[in-house]
Amino acid sequence: MSFSLDINAYLEEKKLLIEDWLEKAIPSEKSLPPVIHQAMRYSLMARSKRIRPVLTLATTESLGGKIEKALPFACALELIHTYSLIHDDLPAMDNDDFRRGKPSNHKAFGEAMAILAGDALLTHAFFLMSAPYPFSSSISPWLALEIIQEIARAAGTEGMIGGQVMDIQLEGQSAAISQVEDMHNCKTGAMILAAVRVGGLLADVSEKQLESLTLFGRHIGLAFQIVDDILNVEGQPEMLGKSVGSDQSAKKATFPSVLGLEESRACARQHYDLAAQALEIFGERAHILRELARFIVCREF
Numbered sequence: 001m002s003f004s005l006d007i008n009a010y011l012e013e014k015k016l017l018i019e020d021w022l023e024k025a026i027p028s029e030k031s032l033p034p035v036i037h038q039a040m041r042y043s044l045m046a047r048s049k050r051i052r053p054v055l056t057l058a059t060t061e062s063l064g065g066k067i068e069k070a071l072p073f074a075c076a077l078e079l080i081h082t083y084s085l086i087h088d089d090l091p092a093m094d095n096d097d098f099r100r101g102k103p104s105n106h107k108a109f110g111e112a113m114a115i116l117a118g119d120a121l122l123t124h125a126f127f128l129m130s131a132p133y134p135f136s137s138s139i140s141p142w143l144a145l146e147i148i149q150e151i152a153r154a155a156g157t158e159g160m161i162g163g164q165v166m167d168i169q170l171e172g173q174s175a176a177i178s179q180v181e182d183m184h185n186c187k188t189g190a191m192i193l194a195a196v197r198v199g200g201l202l203a204d205v206s207e208k209q210l211e212s213l214t215l216f217g218r219h220i221g222l223a224f225q226i227v228d229d230i231l232n233v234e235g236q237p238e239m240l241g242k243s244v245g246s247d248q249s250a251k252k253a254t255f256p257s258v259l260g261l262e263e264s265r266a267c268a269r270q271h272y273d274l275a276a277q278a279l280e281i282f283g284e285r286a287h288i289l290r291e292l293a294r295f296i297v298c299r300e301f
Helices: 007-025 034-044 051-062 067-088 105-109 111-130 141-155 160-170 177-202 207-234 255-259 261-278 280-298
Strands: none
Touching (some): 007 051, 007 067, 034 067, 034 111, 051 067, 051 177, 051 207, 067 111, 067 141, 067 160, 105 111, 141 177, 160 177, 177 207, 207 255, 207 280, 255 261, 261 280
C-alpha cells in the first residue's frame, strides 16, 4: 500500500491545532502583570512551522497513539523552544535583531523583560506537563513523569543548554567537524530527538521500536541544524523570518564553515537517508515521518 501526502497541508493542519491549544494554555495579555504575558505571547504566537510539536503529534498518531494525549507535551516543547530563541537573541548571546519575521523580543520589550519572558515560558512548560487539567486522566502519572524527565534532559546541560555552551566556546575557534556535530546534536538535535521519543512513548511503542525512533530523531535533528547553517549563508531573510549571514560575522563554528556548502548539503542528505532507514521497522505507518524528514532536509535548497 502506498500513501500520498501533501506535507504542507499536513503541517498547516497540525500547526493550527497546536496554536489553538497554545492560545488557551498561556495566560491572556490582560492577566496581571500584563506586560509579561504580552512578551510571552509576542514570541510564542509569531509565525512558525511548529516542527518540534508537529513531530510529536505525527509520531504519536502514526504509531497508534491518541493525539489529544500528546498535545500538552507537544506544546510544552514549543514553549521551551521559544524560550531558547528569546534568550539566544539577547545581546549577551547571539545578538540578533529579528526572529520569526519581526523584531526580537528584547527589541520589542527590552532585555530585562525578554529574559523574564523566556524564564516564564520555560516554567510554564513544566506547569502544563504536570497540571491536573485539561487531560488529567489521559495517561498514567508514571508515563507523565517519564516524559517530563525526557524533555528536561533534552533542554538541560546534556542537551540544548550544553550545546549553547559549546557554541559560545567555539566562536572564533578552528573547530573540527566532530566538535560541530557534538554541538549540533546537543543544541538543536536533543529537543528534536525528544519530540520524536515523546511521541513514541505516548504511542506505547516497544523498546526496539523506541530505539529505531531514537536513531531517526538523532539523524533528523542533525540534518535540521545542518540545513539551518546552510540557510544562514544563502537563505532569504523574508522567507526565514530572521537575519542571514550572522554565523559568519560572529565567526561561529558551523557545517559550512568547516565543510563548505556543497559538502554540507551532501551531509544533510546523508542524515536524511539514515533517518529514513531507521523507520523501515514501521513500514508504511511511518510515511508521515518520512515526509516530515524530507521537508526538513529539502526546505529552501
